[in-house]
Amino acid sequence: MILYxxxxxxxxxxxxxxxxxxxxxYLQKYxxxxxxxxKGPFTDHSGGLVIYKVASFDEAKTLAENDPxxxxxxxxxxxxxxxxxxx
Numbered sequence: 476m477i478l479y480x481x482x483x484x485x486x487x488x489x490x491x492x493x494x495x496x497x498x499x500x501y502l503q504k505y506x507x508x509x510x511x512x513x514k515g516p517f518t519d520h521s522g523g524l525v526i527y528k529v530a531s532f533d534e535a536k537t538l539a540e541n542d543p544x545x546x547x548x549x550x551x552x553x554x555x556x557x558x559x560x561x562x
Contacts, residue, residue: 479535491549
């Protein structure tokens with residue numbers, strides 16, 4: 476199964492704290508739609524990971540780039556295609 480891993484590195488902690496509620500609400504919509512496989516923060520507080528379960532890299536990129544934390548530059552996005560060995 477091909478999934479898409481969005482690594483969201485925190486680059487502005489103060490702004491990120493302000494955006495946390497809207498960031499979580501944005502992701503919840505796609506959890507409810509079945510487009511997010513997993514999500515959560517890194518335990519070292521450096522950011523978080525969202526794994527998108529969508530049809531294409533372009534769709535994952537659109538969703539990840541429209542995350543308020545990315546739009547408002549509190550987090551830096553790195554998006555990678557990832558193959559899960561769990562089917």
